[in-house]
Amino acid sequence: MASSDLMVGLEIGTSKICVVVGEGRPDGTIKILGVGQAPSRGVRKGEIVDFETAMKCVHEAVVDAEQKSDVMIRSVYVGVAGSHIQSFNNRGSVSLPEDRDEIDDQDIEDVKINAREVMIPAQNAFLHSIIQHYHVDGQNGVLSPVGMLGQKLEADFHIIHGVRTRIQNTIRCVKELPLEVEDVVFTALASAQVVLTQHQKDLGALVIDIGGGTTDYILYVDGAVKQSGCLAVGGDHITNDISMGLRIPMTRAEKLKIEEGSVTLGNCLPGETVLLKDDSGFAGKEVDRETLNTIIHLRLREIFELMKRQLDEQSFINYIGEGIFITGGCSQLHGIDHLAEQVFEVPARVAHAQTMSGLTSAFENPQFSAGIGLIKYAQAVQADRPVRRGFRRLIGRFFNGMI
Secondary structure, eight states, rough: OOGGEEEEEEEEOOEEEEEEEEEEEEESSSEEEEEEEOOOOSSSEESSSOHHHHHHHHHHHHHHHHHHHTTOOOOEEEEETTTTEEEEEEEEEOOOOOOOOOOOOHHHHHHHHHHHHSSTTEEEEEEEEEEEEEETTEEEEEETTTTOOEEEEEEEEEEHHHEEHHHHHHHHHHHHTTEEEEEEEEEHHHHHHHHHHHHHHEEEEEEEEOOSEEEEEEEEEEEEEEEEEEEEEEEEHHHHHHHHHHTTTHHHHHHHHHOOOBBBOOOSSOOOEEEEEEEEEEHHHOOOOOOOOHHHHHHHHHHHHHHHHTTTSSSSSGGOOOOOOEEEEGSSSSSSHHHHHHHHSSSEEEEEOOEEEEEEHTTTGGGHHHHHHHHHHHHHHHHHHSSOOHHHHIIIIIIIIOO
């Protein structure tokens, strides 16, 4: 197997570190070779708060992935999240010189640079400039303008940016292992690569990735990214609510949430309870099932309503013909799709990675969507980038200030 066919996605989450090893196939498909995991420590709300501890956890997950996939990992594509991630839409424009009327690759690069010539916070760095649509001399809907004749090239981009030092901390954590960082990718963008088909992106869809400490989202209309963002709240907050509300330890609250929890209210028998068996340091307890479900319901409703308020600042959510796709570890809570439908008033479903081969348990589990999506993203990037120069490019973008 050629080393260029191997791709590794690394997600440093609040609850777990996930390393997915995949192999690119000539027909464009991906085979999952192995998934390494380790409990996440030193990470809060998707961001590193204890460098040394987080680095040890990443190392554990990498070693686990190497053993399960029987490969030596040398470089990774890293997912990033956190409430510092922001986005906006902007149009770039360039005019061709009078002695030339054929659009070339440099014009494409120039229009992207022009779209970035906007004020963002001084401490921030650009993460992605995602093309939406090209326009040539006022002609809309141009897919590939290279080779076309025209005097003015315009392009609409969705631009994602975040705090430079927080992105640097993630890169440094991986670099110290030492591993090469090929690229850093917003996790919701990664998840969308494997959760949605191109047809679903064309019809319009919203992907919501609910992890332990963050809830990321990305919205497509007419095949293009129109909105994205990250809320600093996730499944761990539900666990904390259960722990506080029912006065039980966090570990028991997490297990109770996963094994017995539901988002749906009113489906329990009157007085129905869940028995928590006694354990070392825990005397055991009976918990009212409807109370448990109410705690989960209220926190998730809050998350969805916060997101809806952000999405309602623009009108794109009105054009998602395929509805909502919920993924991530917390998406497995029973009834979460029905609650999303209530809040957003559009169809919703729980989704996992599609069209993969290999380790079935990995791609059919929504908690691995971002990790697998990083590999799909890597495959697309490598197809467009014949010369492998990822880490040097990252050094330029995030360490030398050359964005």
